Every structure is written in structure tokens, then in C-alpha cells.
Amino acid sequence: MDAVDQIIEFSLTFDQDIEEYLKKHYPNVKNYQILSKSLDARNAPKGRKPVFLYRILDKSKSGEDLKSTFPKKELLVKPIVVGAGPAGLFCAIRLMEYGIPCTLIDRGDRANERMKKIAKFWRYGQLDVNSNVCYGEGGAGLFSDGKLMTRVKSDLIHYVMKKLVEFGAPEHIAYESNPHLGSNKIRELISEIGKTLENFGVEFLSGEVVEKLLLENGNLKGIKTESGKEIYSSSVVLATGHSPRHIYSHLEEMGIPMSLKDFAVGVRIEHPRKYINKIQFGEFAEDPRLGSARYRASHHNKETGRGVYTFCMCPGGYVLSSGTEIEGLVTNGMSNSAHNSHWSNSALVVTTRAGVDFPDKGILSGFDFLGEIESKAKNLSDKYASGKELPAMTIKEFLEGKLDSRALPVTSCPSKIFKADISEIFPSFIVEELKSALVRIDKKWKGFAYGDALLIAPETRTSSPLRVLRDENLMSPKLSGLFPCGEGAGYAGGITSAAVDGVKVADKLVELFQLR
Secondary structure: OOOOOEEEEEEEEOOOOHHHHHHHHOOOOOOEEEEEEEEEOOOHHHOOOOEEEEEEEEOOOOOOOOOOOOOOOOOOOOOEEEOOOHHHHHHHHHHHHOOOOOEEEEOOOOHHHHHHHHHHHHHHOOOOOOOOOOOOOOOHHHHHOOEOOOOOOOOHHHHHHHHHHHOOOOHHHHOEOOOEOOHHHHHHHHHHHHHHHHHHOOEEEEOOOEEEEEEEOOEEEEEEEOOOOEEEOOOEEEOOOOOOHHHHHHHHHHOOOEEEOOEEEEEEEEEEHHHHHHHHHHHHOOOHHHOOOOOOOEEEOOOOOOEEEEEEEEOOOEEEEOOOOOOOOOEEEEOOOOOOOOEEEEEEEEEEOEOOOEOOOOOOHHHHHHHHHHHHHHHHHHHHOOOOOEEEEEHHHHHHOOOOOOOOOOOOOOOOEEEOOHHHOOOHHHHHHHHHHHHHHHHHOOOOOOOOOEEEEEEOOOOOOEEEOOOOOOOOOOOOOEEEOOOOOOOOOOHHHHHHHHHHHHHHHHHHHOOO
16 A cells, blocks of 8 residues: 555445545545445434445555466476365466466356256256256356355455456455345356466366375375366365265265364245345335345354354345255255345354264264255155245244145245245254244344245255365375365355465465475
8 A cells, every 4th residue: 555545434324425425525535446335224224324334545646456467387287176166266266376277177067058057957957966056167156146245354355356356347346345246247257267267278177077086105196087087186176165975975985084063054034125125224225226135133042052043145136946966955045236136035044063963973974964954855845846846934834833725925936936844854953943033033123024924945055064174284184285175175154265265275285386
């Protein structure tokens, strides 16, 4: 920052114009950068106007940042990055900035082809187990929605946002408190990232399922895919995401150290968008300058020690079927950048603890627990629908513990829903915690437990149920050169934190193996 630059903080009601404000109060500010912008609507239900909180940088003498250049390094053996989600992509991007091309492998298809298969799944229930909402170029959250908010603290967050802007994201994501690209925008951006990497010399192998790691005299030698390809490298970044059980089973067989970790399970709760806007914005709910309302809620049960919370909130969004197994159903949520569907949804999930809330029968216990829930949902769909629809009931039915004779409200879900008692899917402790949380949240936001709001089940892919351990060099302590990375390895909880972890791993890989 230049010595004459200064940070200015102020708040404006949502109907005030920032340019007019600066002209009146800071007439000498001719060039500025918005560092952060967040909406405070806590008093809107009481009739007070929502305000935007700004932090801006007066850039009176600051120049424009120079874009990165990528001088290619010739390497005998390229690093291998397994997984083209946010962790894997940003690892590849960072390596590119060092001049290092890698081999990038993903079991799913490139973004455009992947979308065709997802559409077929939502419409007809035809699931491609290797290319779906979770697998393929862009990964799970990055492709399906593009929410960029994160709770992690890292200097690399600004780097990640800046890179996304360079690849075509709108500039406001770099300063908004809850940045969100939207599914329609993220697909274009992902394709641009992929083209840039390929033009640099990254070898992108799509549709290749990594079967196992290759060893030679106990040392990492590379990977082998299910199609029989063997790719050699002494550096493998494992950024597979949270769903591929077979990878973790293979790591267990190899004796790679892993540990169980907490995760959360629950439902998607869907309200009419106007209803949530009214709860959050009060009399200002219809003002287009406020957009679609967001919310975040949590409840800690002191008696049980469990928490219930909302996350992945999709204002003006859609509920999606997002499973990866033929025998299981899973929900997720998304929204486009305009947030203009008639519904808003969020995950409402209960924290679970291995060995307490389900038996600890080994490192894959969490996968077994989740698989049983997903399988029960699929069995209900097979029994009462065509097998592709998601089970759902109203909040009123859920709280009363019985189904009524009314048809379910209209939903945003493209796969459709069917009426079922979703409490049959979950262990009783999850059902009871969800009921308790709905009652408590309704006391805070009167009307949140709106009787005709929908609960659509099950939300099970919130995070990895295990952690692949790594040492101070971000490598497996058992196998030098193996870098567990991102959400699937247990070191991230969303797009931005996964991208940050990918950058950290790339930096460490270059440092350790002197690839500069």
C-alpha cells in the first residue's frame, strides 16, 4: 500500500448512493477500491432501514496490479494433481505461476459435457457415477453453485478472489461479505480456467478414475487408473473431494494414517423466497436493491452437547439431487447469480460424533453411517415414487410426527419430490435435534417454522467424515511426496478454503522439491 493511501470506513442506508456520499464527504477521493461491503439488516424487522457497511481504500497514487506471467519450466516428471475441484484447480494454477505444468486428473467430465449428464440425471434419474454434481471439472460446490464465503482466516483468500476475477468473475466478489458467483457464471469461469491451464501445458485427463497409488521400494512412484494407465511422479496431490470412498479404502489398505472427524447430517429446508425476505427485511422486503435475503442460524443443545446449524444458504435458489451412488439419494442446494427463483433454501444439519452417535468400526465408519441414510432415502423413493424423486414433508408434518392428506407445496427441485415421513431415514437423535432447533429458531425469527415450508432429505455430503493426516510439510507422515489436500482430506470446508489449501500445498511442494 502506498504511504498516502488511506482506509475509510462508513455506513450507508441501502437507498443511498456511494458516489454521492463520497462526493459530499470525501471530495478528494477520485480513485478508490472497495475492500469490503456487507449488509446489516438486523433492525429491518423493527422498521429501521438496512445499511451497507463499507471499507474503501483511497488509491490516490496506487497503480494497477500487474497480471501474472507464466514462464514454463521443463521438468522430467510433472507433479500429479488428482481431482479438478477448487483445491486441485488452484493447486494447478499456483504451480503454473511457478512455471510448473502438472498432470491434472479427474474421474468426471469437463464442465460442458458434465452439465449434460447432470441434466439427464435430474430429469430422468440416469446417474453417471463418475460424472455428476460431485465429480468432474470444477468439483462439487464450485460447479453447482459458486458460494465463496468462508470462515477461515488466511492472507491467501485475497489471492484466490483476485485470480477468480482475472478468469472472468465479477469484481464485486473480491469485497462482498458473502460473495457468490452463481451456477450460471461459474461454468464459464471454470471453462476459462481449464483452457488457460491446458494452453500453459497442463495435461488434463478427464474420465479417469484413480485406482491406486504406485510404490517402488516403499517410495511413491505415481498412480494407476481403472483404465490401466500408469502415470509416474514422486509428487501426488490428493484433492479428490469428500465422496470417493474407494480412495480412502485404498489408503487404509496402504496404512496411510487417517483419523475420524466430526461432520453433520440433516435436510434441506425450503421456503418461498418472499417469505424469507419478509422475515429478514420486514417492510423493506420488496425493495429490489436489497436482493434476496440470506440467513444463518444455529442452536446448541446444552443437554446433548450437539449443535444444529444452517449453511450453504441459497437465496432465490433450487434444491438439487446430488448423489454419486446408484443405491443412494442426496440433496444439495444452488442458486444462480440473480437469485431470482421463487424459493430460498438452506441446509439444516446436526453435528455427529464418531463413536458417540454411531459405532466406531474403523476409519470408514462415517461413510457407512452416511451410506445407510442415503440408501434408506432411495428405498423410500423406489417404494413410493420412481426412484429419482427426493423424499419430503412439510415442517408442520415433521413437528407433529405424521403425514396429512394434503399434496406437498410446489418445489424448486428439478428432480421432483414425493411425500414421505423423512424421520424414517434418520437415527432418532437427528430427528429430535432438528425438531428442537426448528422450535428455537422460530422464537428468534417468528414464522421461520412456517408450516408449509418443506424439509427435503437427506443432506449428507456436508464434509468429509475423515481426515488424511499430514505433517508440517503438508505431506502424509507415512509416504513422502503424497500431499492430502482440500475438503476431501479434511482440511477445508467449502470452495474458498479448499482453493486456499490447494495454493498452500503447491507452495510447499515447490519449496520442498526445489522446483522453482
